Amino acid sequence: MNDGVQPRLRAVKALLPVLQQKASLSSSLPRAQQGLNNEDAALTQALAFGVCRFQPRLQFWADQLLQQSLKSKDLDVLALLLIGMYQLQEGRVADYAAINTCVEAAKKLNKPWAGKLLNACLRRFQREQEALIQLAEGKETAASAFPAWLLKRIKKAYSKDWRDICAASNLQPPMTLRINQRKTTREAYLQQLQQLDIVATATTFSPWGITLEQPTHPALLPGFAEGHFSVQDEAAQLTPLLLDLQAGQRVLDACCAPGGKTAHLLETADLNLLALDVDESRLGRVHENLQRLQLKAEVKCADAAAVEHWWDGQAFDRILLDAPCSATGVIRRHPDIKLLRRDSDIKELADIQLKLLQKLWPLLKPGGLVLYATCSILPEENQHPLASFLHQTADAVHQDIEAEWGQALRFGRQLLPQPQGHDGFFYCLLQKRLDL
Template sequence: MNLRGCAAKILAHVISDGQSLTAALDNHLGKIHNPQDRAFVQAACYGVIRHYFTLDHELNQLLGKPLKQKDGDIKALLLIGLYQLQYMRVKPHAAVSETVAATKHKPWAKSLVNAILRNYLRAAETLQTACQSSPEARLNHPDWLIRQVEQCWPDQANAILNANDQAPPMALRVNRLQGSRDDYLATLNQHGIGAQTVNFCDSALILDQPLSVEQLPGFREGRVSVQDVAAQLAAELLDVQPGQSVLDLCAAPGGKTAAILERQPELKSLLAIDVDDKRLQRVTDNLQRLRLKAEILAADASQDWAGDRRFDRILLDAPCSGFGVIRRHPDIKLLRRDSDIATLQTLQAKILDAAWRLLAPGGILLYATCSILKQENEQQIGQFLKNHADAMELPIAAAWGQARPHGRQILTGSWQMDGFYYAKIGKRL
């Protein structure tokens, strides 16, 4: 199997067909049995997507005229070749020859791929300099997204865009029902795995180097989960007490559901809902591994689905642009559209209103997104508070993020966290 050819098929599904990188990888990686080969393909795919706008600009200069739409696999193969030459520790002659070898299904492309990659080696410095004249290529984001970030965060925009292009750290959430964080840290150290604690999150560890979950001691037994530190903050902010009923809206894949149960095992009930049946299976799988139990229901959070049920605590992890997690899901830069933002705002407001009706008087609703856009976050909450006289914002005093007119914002990469937003709202008695 030619690994570059396999990676090109995966990338063509993303670049040409609009499929998510996660789904495309899931559909193909199972056919590769060697772990090192799988790692190479995954690294190549993530790398090309992460640096897509820079690589695409260079490729367009080298091609002169675009390839036909039906040759999306050849374009993907060329991008892989450029990525290897620019970012990977692959010897240039090997990168060129192996990439050329992947054109066997389209013999006409052999000479083209060979010429393009060799021309890049001769003109690399000139091509990279030319990228500076294009904001998309220089900042490696689509123009419309650059404008959105600059509008929301003019002083931090470059830092945010740069953070989006970095590989994220691997953070763990220790299941404190099975032992303390310090105990698990000691276990990691015994296995030669380095990690650091996080002083503002008592469940979190950040690994010195990412590794596969199979290498984490006790992972299968539920001692630990992989979850960004920003997402772990939800369980503490929700302030769940013994005997309370909790609703987790838009819960899949279940990381926050599990974190709530790990922090407070003496609940009256916890109901996790999501609109997607398939994604709910991941919630079930995660809870089973962690030896936790919750009620799970497929339902549309924007609709009236609960009858007369009311909840003491509600976590709404709202559907959003995902612009705070681009470093984990770089395909967001390719797949998301400017027009999506207004649609998402409307959906967020609808779900907020529906969730509010389910909150018992005296209860707390925690609104969360993995976005950095103000219109999805502080502006959304500001409008909600204007529309609901029985709602009062509760302060979030924290050593992380920055206080906003409403809620608290984490910008991508700060405190080693993903971009995230939280607002805490209480319902008057």
């Protein structure tokens, strides 16, 4: 088959379930990449991610170029058009190659008209690109490449910073490692990388973090199998700094999968840790991570809110509630969020977040700490449920987080996604009063 045609067809295969809002890229992409060599698999991924990242803008252009909308049964043709425009505006391959490979790929769809249509649309895009870019600049959803409902919420919450937030969310994220302090030190590992000519720097806020200049497969880095590091964003690495962990404490990680923070807590102290997640299919990763890092926790599949089904009656010193959320702080890592999330999800998530807080609070010892965390940047999932909870809960005291990262809010601290820096994240620390 023609050079480059196969990755484009596979990118279509990865994108279709996302465009139909039936599955995420994390499930569709590995299936679409099956049997490809590394180079074609990487191109398939780059195309699928790129199209999701800029879909609101690409769709705006598609609407200008198509005389009538394509039927839902022709979503594969639309996907190829988005891929072609993505490549033309990205400019990494020659225009003729971007166009020809898409037209050739279209011929494999058994739709004789599709090749002609794509050829006409992509050539027009090539000719009129400057005017189309200007047209997109005049429409906020196309310019920001954010869906209207989410842009509205971000603008409302961040009237000054919303452009920077959108721009940072449209960049490729850096790859950050968390050094396992039980196995090595950050300084020693940085030296090891330097000896291998791998360019890396220490993170600013996490004392365990290292950012790589070039992302790579973790297994290609030294010490992965031996558990010397994990891949984790810097914002997520701040958790143990806030929990004042001491050996022997009984700790609950209420929403643990895939186990990034579970492992990190255990790397910093010898804890008696119970890790829960409601999604059985995600718990395999928790076990894998603990095994590779040589750490131990009790891991259970359970709905954390259904306390009567899993709690043995012994109170916890610390509870980490890394709550399910919209993941709007990590859109640069999961750009399909732009297509998959709906406005109505936010209220549903906020209800779940508040319910989890309410149900877990009675399990905390007096004087104990709950750390509430999300990778959301929306106040509806962060300060708002916290404000409701604190209003309803007499023995809950909000603890200010003194830190150089993020911005202090009335309740909690918000990190916004930074180009080349940490993801968007939210932390709020609560203590249970001793005197009530």
